Amino acid sequence: MKGRQSDQWTTLGEFIRAQRQLANLSLRQLADLAQVSNPYLSQVERGLYKPSAEVLKGIADALKLSAQTMYARAGLLDGEGADQVNDVEVAIRLDGDLSTEQKETLIRVYRGLLGR
Amino acid sequence: MKGRQSDQWTTLGEFIRAQRQLANLSLRQLADLAQVSNPYLSQVERGLYKPSAEVLKGIADALKLSAQTMYARAGLLDGEGADQVNDVEVAIRLDGDLSTEQKETLIRVYRGLLGR
């Protein structure tokens, strides 16, 4: 794998960082959960290193999102053209913790936000 | 990622080799298609090395199987803990049509709904 440089990985890092912050985890906490060292995680988040699949999975697990999502984001899941993955409404409907009413509420809010 | 040695990887190697032979490809040919060196592929097939996700994807593509299959075979697709949870927040984050503010609004609404 030679030339494939690019910021594919830096955006992945940003994504991880965003998710981590949304989960209210410190860098060290997530590193601990994902079983990597905290400096390394820091570097990953800043796009300095390309984490291996194992590490990626560890991070995904720790953040409680599917490895699938992680790989997709890392651009190493078939996808190329077409993110068939992850439509917001689909995700909402699949959610196990919301009632049907709540789902519709949320979707309505979503559509409301879109329409402006 | 520490101790996870084991022959997880050797069976993966065997799998790859089998697929390669089924496709009537020589080691060098597949290596070329997958954009890795042939000695390296040889070592991967014999389980001496754990290929990175990128390489795995390259091989999967070259063999015309889905990356999913490859990862699953490599044991780094959700196995273990396997809560197929959530992903609503992730989907929101990934949405291309919402601004950052709007995303956070929507996530806040989502969490609000959860908390009752």
Added chain:
DNA sequence: AGCAACCGCTTGGTATACTTAGCATGATGG
């Protein structure tokens, strides 16, 4: 004031993924 406990980051080192050169064998065929 201190100092303790957190935060994220830099530095320097080790382990391992990965490559380039080349070896040994086994076909082909001139």
Added chain:
DNA sequence: CCATCATGCTAAGTATACCAAGCGGTTGCT
């Protein structure tokens, strides 16, 4: 018989993923 040429493999080096130690900054407590 001896060139090729393809096969898979070994050996030795380079690149990079990953870690342990430690630094400067911020917060908060006594």
